[in-house]
Amino acid sequence: MVDVSDAESPPDFDPVEPNAGEEFDPVDVFPDSTEFDLRPGSDSCYKCSTCDTNCPVAEVDDDFPGPKFQGPEQWRLKQNEDDYRVDDSVMDCSNCMRCDNACPSGVPLSQMHNTARGEYVAEEMSKTSVEYWRNRVLANYRTSAWLASKVPSVANFAMNFGPARWLMEKTMGITAEYEFPGFAAETFRDWWAREGAAAGSRERAREARERRGEDVDADKRVAYFHGCYSNYNTPEVGKAMVRVFEQFGYEVVVPEQGCSGTPMFANGMLPDARRHAEVNVSSMSDLVDQGYDAIASCTSCSMALRQEYPELFDIEGIEDVAAHTFESVEYLRIHEDLRGEIAEADVDGDLAAEFAYHAPCHARNQGLERQSVELFRDLDGVGIEDVGDSCSGISGTYGWKEEKHEKSMEIGEEMFEHMEAAEGTTGMTECPTCAMQMEHGTGYEIRHPLELLEAALVD
Amino acid sequence: MASAPHVAVIGGGSTGTGIARDLAMRGLDVTLVEQGNLTHGTTGRMHGLLHSGGRYAVSDQKSAEECIEENRVLREIASHCVEMTGGLFVKRPEDSEEYFREKLAGCRECGIPAEVVSAEEARAMEPHLAPDIDKAIRVPDGAVDPFRLVVANAASAQEHGARIETHSTVTDLLVENGEVVGLEIEHDSGTGKRVHGTVGGTEELRADYVVNATGAWAGRIGDMAGLDVEVRPSKGVMTVMNTRQVDTVINRCRPKGDADIVVPHETTCILGTTDEEVADPEDYPEEKWEVEKMLDTLTELVPMLAEARTIRSFWGVRPLYEPPDVGSENPTDITRDFFLLDHEERDDLPGMTSIVGGKFTTYRMMAEQISNHVCGKFGVDADCETAEVPLPGSEEFSVLRDYMDEFGLRSPIGRRSVERLGSRADEILTTDGPNPTVCSCEGVTRAEIQDAVDQSGSDLNAVRIRTRASMGNCQGGFCSHRMANELHGEYDAATVRKAWDELLQERWKGQRHALWGEQLSQAMLNYALHATTQNRDSDPADGAPVDFSAFDGGTSDTAGAVDAGIATDGGRDGD
Numbered sequence A: 001m002v003d004v005s006d007a008e009s010p011p012d013f014d015p016v017e018p019n020a021g022e023e024f025d026p027v028d029v030f031p032d033s034t035e036f037d038l039r040p041g042s043d044s045c046y047k048c049s050t051c052d053t054n055c056p057v058a059e060v061d062d063d064f065p066g067p068k069f070q071g072p073e074q075w076r077l078k079q080n081e082d083d084y085r086v087d088d089s090v091m092d093c094s095n096c097m098r099c100d101n102a103c104p105s106g107v108p109l110s111q112m113h114n115t116a117r118g119e120y121v122a123e124e125m126s127k128t129s130v131e132y133w134r135n136r137v138l139a140n141y142r143t144s145a146w147l148a149s150k151v152p153s154v155a156n157f158a159m160n161f162g163p164a165r166w167l168m169e170k171t172m173g174i175t176a177e178y179e180f181p182g183f184a185a186e187t188f189r190d191w192w193a194r195e196g197a198a199a200g201s202r203e204r205a206r207e208a209r210e211r212r213g214e215d216v217d218a219d220k221r222v223a224y225f226h227g228c229y230s231n232y233n234t235p236e237v238g239k240a241m242v243r244v245f246e247q248f249g250y251e252v253v254v255p256e257q258g259c260s261g262t263p264m265f266a267n268g269m270l271p272d273a274r275r276h277a278e279v280n281v282s283s284m285s286d287l288v289d290q291g292y293d294a295i296a297s298c299t300s301c302s303m304a305l306r307q308e309y310p311e312l313f314d315i316e317g318i319e320d321v322a323a324h325t326f327e328s329v330e331y332l333r334i335h336e337d338l339r340g341e342i343a344e345a346d347v348d349g350d351l352a353a354e355f356a357y358h359a360p361c362h363a364r365n366q367g368l369e370r371q372s373v374e375l376f377r378d379l380d381g382v383g384i385e386d387v388g389d390s391c392s393g394i395s396g397t398y399g400w401k402e403e404k405h406e407k408s409m410e411i412g413e414e415m416f417e418h419m420e421a422a423e424g425t426t427g428m429t430e431c432p433t434c435a436m437q438m439e440h441g442t443g444y445e446i447r448h449p450l451e452l453l454e455a456a457l458v459d
Numbered sequence B: 001m002a003s004a005p006h007v008a009v010i011g012g013g014s015t016g017t018g019i020a021r022d023l024a025m026r027g028l029d030v031t032l033v034e035q036g037n038l039t040h041g042t043t044g045r046m047h048g049l050l051h052s053g054g055r056y057a058v059s060d061q062k063s064a065e066e067c068i069e070e071n072r073v074l075r076e077i078a079s080h081c082v083e084m085t086g087g088l089f090v091k092r093p094e095d096s097e098e099y100f101r102e103k104l105a106g107c108r109e110c111g112i113p114a115e116v117v118s119a120e121e122a123r124a125m126e127p128h129l130a131p132d133i134d135k136a137i138r139v140p141d142g143a144v145d146p147f148r149l150v151v152a153n154a155a156s157a158q159e160h161g162a163r164i165e166t167h168s169t170v171t172d173l174l175v176e177n178g179e180v181v182g183l184e185i186e187h188d189s190g191t192g193k194r195v196h197g198t199v200g201g202t203e204e205l206r207a208d209y210v211v212n213a214t215g216a217w218a219g220r221i222g223d224m225a226g227l228d229v230e231v232r233p234s235k236g237v238m239t240v241m242n243t244r245q246v247d248t249v250i251n252r253c254r255p256k257g258d259a260d261i262v263v264p265h266e267t268t269c270i271l272g273t274t275d276e277e278v279a280d281p282e283d284y285p286e287e288k289w290e291v292e293k294m295l296d297t298l299t300e301l302v303p304m305l306a307e308a309r310t311i312r313s314f315w316g317v318r319p320l321y322e323p324p325d326v327g328s329e330n331p332t333d334i335t336r337d338f339f340l341l342d343h344e345e346r347d348d349l350p351g352m353t354s355i356v357g358g359k360f361t362t363y364r365m366m367a368e369q370i371s372n373h374v375c376g377k378f379g380v381d382a383d384c385e386t387a388e389v390p391l392p393g394s395e396e397f398s399v400l401r402d403y404m405d406e407f408g409l410r411s412p413i414g415r416r417s418v419e420r421l422g423s424r425a426d427e428i429l430t431t432d433g434p435n436p437t438v439c440s441c442e443g444v445t446r447a448e449i450q451d452a453v454d455q456s457g458s459d460l461n462a463v464r465i466r467t468r469a470s471m472g473n474c475q476g477g478f479c480s481h482r483m484a485n486e487l488h489g490e491y492d493a494a495t496v497r498k499a500w501d502e503l504l505q506e507r508w509k510g511q512r513h514a515l516w517g518e519q520l521s522q523a524m525l526n527y528a529l530h531a532t533t534q535n536r537d538s539d540p541a542d543g544a545p546v547d548f549s550a551f552d553g554g555t556s557d558t559a560g561a562v563d564a565g566i567a568t569d570g571g572r573d574g575d
C-alpha cells in the first residue's frame, strides 16, 4: 500500500559536489527493447517540414537544425551504429514539444529528441563540465527549492542578491535576467498537513456532496500531483486546486511524489527523471488501482505523466497512470458542469480583471489551449483574451541558460507584443515558467486559472 | 618494348570494371565501354550481400569456397564499400533439422567460420527476429555497396591510364579475317563524361583483344559474331525498406526458395528475392505478387516487416550460365559459378573471350582469371595486385572524428559522408564555400554532390549512385531539384532539365511498387510539390530555353535593383 502520508521526501542528490561521473549509471536507452522502437516513427515522416516551421527555436536560431533533423532524420542516419554520435545541437531544443503537435503524420518527435538528448548527455557530455552541472542544477530545481524552502526569507534574498547573481551567471551560466521565483513562507504540503491532509479533505468533500445534494458516498476521489512549483513557490495554486475540487465534492489526497521530470527531459537527464518517475508512478498507480485519478495543476506535469513517461520508461503501471492523468480544469470540464456553474457565477475583488491569457505549449499538446478562454469568457466580472499561439520562449529551463536567454526573449517577443496589445494588464497561464517569462517581459502580475475558478466558485 | 596491347572491355558492371582495373594495373592499355551508367546492368540491381559462402555451402561448394576467399579480400581492399554486419541462417520450427546440420557441416567443409547460436542469442543480436525461431548459424556475411565499389574500380582503372566510356553502346563486333579486331560503338553524347545534348556519334574502336563482360547481355554480343553464348537470364525482385529492421544479414535456413533473405544496406534493409527465368534481360514483367511474396514470407522471420514502410522495389537479372550439356530445368539449380569462354578454343574465333555467370562477391577473382588469360595471350608477365592494393577511398581512414570541427558538419551527416567517401573524405569535404545538405534523408552535402558531378558530368543518376542522394525515404521528393541546381553554372538550363527529368523518372520507376501506406503519402506529397512549385507535371519549357517574361514580367532587373527596399526575391532588402 502506498504511503499517502504527506511526508516530505528528501532530495536524492547533492548538487554542490560533482562526482566526476564515476557513479553515473547511464540510462539504458533501450537498444534491445522493441517497445520503444522508433522505426515506426521514422517511417511516418514524409519530410514535409511542417515541424520545422513550427519550431520556435529554429525561428530565432539559425544554427539550430530543427525538429525534422533532430528527430526522424538523425534517428535514421545513426540507426545502425552504436558509436554514432548524437549531434550536440539536440541540446538547443527547448523541449517545448510544439513539433509533436505540428506533425501531420504523428511522428513522435519529442520522444526522439528526448531519447537522443538522453544519449547525448549520458555518452558525450563531460560530467565535469560547467554546462553539465548547470543543467543538472536547473533540471533538479526541486532540490534547490527544497533547500530554499527551509529558510525561505534568506533564500529569497540570497537568490536575488545582485553580486550572487552575477557570480552565478559568470560561473554557472545561469542568466541574471530573471528574478528568482520567490519561495513561500509555508509550502503547499505544510499547509495541507495543517488542513488535516487526506482525512480533512474527506470530511470537507462529504460536506460538499451533501450540500450539493449528491450521494454522500459518491466515489469522487483524486490524487493531486502538485509538482515542485506549486509546492514551494505558488502554494496558492495548490490551495485553489484543493478548494475547487473539494467544492465539487472530490476527496483529495496528496501522495508522495518527486519532480515530474519535465526539466530533466529537457536537459537529457534521463536517469534523474527516471528515479523521480519511479516514485511518481509507484504512488500514483496504487491510487489509480483504488479508483483515484491523477490531477495536475501544471500542464507540463500532466504532459510528463501522460506522454513522456510511457514514451521513455518501462515502469510497471505506467500505462495505467498515463491513462488516468488529467489536467485539473480539464478534469472538471469532463466530469462536472463547469460551464454551467461558471455562467451562474461572478467575480469581484482583485481577480475581477481583464486577463491576457497565454496557452503554454504543453497545454496545446494536450488539446487544452482554448479551455480557459472558452470557460472564462462566460464569467461575469472578468474579461479574457487569448494572446495567440506563439511560444513564451522560456520553456522551463531554456530561458534560464545564459547563452539561450536572448533567444528565449526573442521567441517571447510575439507574446509580449500581443499581451501589451490586449486590453487586460493581468496575465494568466497554467505553466509556472511561462508565467515567469510573461512577468519578465511585461511586468504584469500572472495568475493561474485555478485561482480564478476558486474566486468564482468557492464560497 | 612495343606499345602495350590494347584491350577493349565491354560492360561496366562489377566484372567489367574489375577486369579494366586489373589489366590497367598490369600495364595494358584498356578501354571500357558501357551502354548506360556504370552499374547500369545487374550490378546496379543486386542485393548487396557480401557472401560468406554460407548460401552455397550445401548446393555449390566450389562457389562457397570462392565466396569466403573473396569476402576476406574485399573487406581489406574495399573497406569503404563493405559493412561487416555478420549473417545468420535462421531455422524456424517448420524448417528441416537435417538441412540445418548439412548447412553447418557444409560451411565447415568450405572453411566458412560458422557457429550455432540459440534462439535467445540470435534474438539478443537481432531483437526483431520472430520470437518462435529455433536457432541459427552465424556466418561472416556482410553488406556491400555495389555502386561505390564499381565506381572505385573504374576510378582506379582510370588512374592507371584506362579510358572509361559510359553511355556508349557496342553495336557490332569488328571481325576481320576470322578474328575479332575491335568494336563499333554508338556514343550517346560524345566521348568522355556524359553531357546531355552533346552530339554523339559512331566510333570504330580497334583493339588487340576484346573481353565480353556483359553478363546477362553476353549472348547478344555473341550474336554479333554469330557465336552461341547461352546465358539464361533469371530475374529476381528486391524490396527496399525505409529503415533497418535488422543489422545482420538474415537468411532463412532451408534448401532454396524465394524470399529468404534480408540484407541491411546503408540506412535501409533490402528483402529478396525470386528466381524466374526470363527471355529478355531488358524487358520482363515486374509483378505485384513478387513484392507481396517478399513481405509475406519474410514476415515469418522478422514480423515487424508487415507494418514497416517500403520505399521501393527493383528487379535484376542474373547472368546465369551453364555448359550446354547440363540442361537444368529450374534456374535455382544452375550453378553460381563463372565460366571463361575463349571463343578461339570454343568457336575458332580468335580475339575475344566472354566471361559469364558468377557473382558480385567473386568479381575480383573472375577479373583476375580473365586478366591472367589475356596477359597470357600477349606474353605479358605481370602479377595481379588487385587482392592487395586498396581501391581509391579504401586506404586507411577513420570514421570517429569531430565532424563539426573538421568539416562544419552535423555529426551524423559527416559520419555518413565519411563512410561513403572513405579515405577521399578530407579532400572532398574540405571546402571554402558553404556546404549545405542537399539530400537530408541520406545526409549528402553539396561538396559530395560536386565531387560526383566532377566525375560523371551532367548525369544525376550517376551522381545518385555515387552519393546515395535521393535514395532515402522521400525518394528524391525534396532533393531532386536541389541536385539539379548543383549542375547549374557548369551546364545550361536545357541540360539541367533533361538530367532532372531522368532522375525523377528513375526514382518514380521503383516507387511504383511501393504505393501504399506511408510511401503513398510520400508520393502524393512529392507529386503535389513537384507539380505545383516546379511545374513538373507538364513542363512547357522542356527542351527550349524558358521564356520567363511570358509568365510574369515583374520589374526588370535594372529597375528592380534600385527599387526601394524590395529585393528580387520579393522579401525586404537584406533578407
Ligand SMILES: Cc1cc2nc3c(=O)[nH]c(=O)nc-3n(C[C@H](O)[C@H](O)[C@H](O)COP(=O)(O)OP(=O)(O)OC[C@H]3O[C@@H](n4cnc5c(N)ncnc54)[C@H](O)[C@@H]3O)c2cc1C
Residues within 6 Å of the ligand: B010, B011, B012, B013, B014, B015, B016, B033, B034, B035, B036, B038, B039, B040, B041, B042, B043, B044, B045, B046, B047, B048, B049, B050, B051, B168, B169, B170, B171, B213, B214, B215, B216, B217, B234, B235, B236, B237, B238, B273, B315, B316, B317, B318, B319, B357, B358, B359, B360, B361, B362
Ligand atoms: C536479384 C539478384 C540479386 C543478386 N544478389 C547478389 C548478391 O547479393 N551478392 C552477390 O555477390 N551477387 C548477387 N547477384 C549477382 C550479381 O549481381 C551479378 O553476378 C553481378 O552483378 C554481375 O555483374 P556483371 O558485371 O557480370 O554484369 P552486369 O552488371 O550486368 O554488367 C554488364 C554490363 O554490360 C552492359 N552492356 C550490355 N550490353 C552492352 C552493349 N551492347 N554495349 C555496352 N554495354 C553493354 C550492361 O549495360 C551492363 O552494365 C545478384 C543478382 C541478381 C539478379
Ligand code: SF4
Residues within 6 Å of the ligand: A044, A045, A046, A047, A048, A049, A050, A051, A052, A067, A068, A071, A072, A102, A103, A104, A105, A106, A107, A109
Ligand atoms: S512534420 Fe512530421 S512528417 Fe513533416 S517533416 Fe516533421 S516529422 Fe516529418
Ligand code: SF4
Residues within 6 Å of the ligand: A054, A055, A056, A057, A058, A066, A067, A070, A092, A093, A094, A095, A096, A097, A098, A099, A100, A109, A110, A113
Ligand atoms: S521541442 Fe520545441 S524546440 Fe525542440 S525541436 Fe520541437 S519545436 Fe523545436
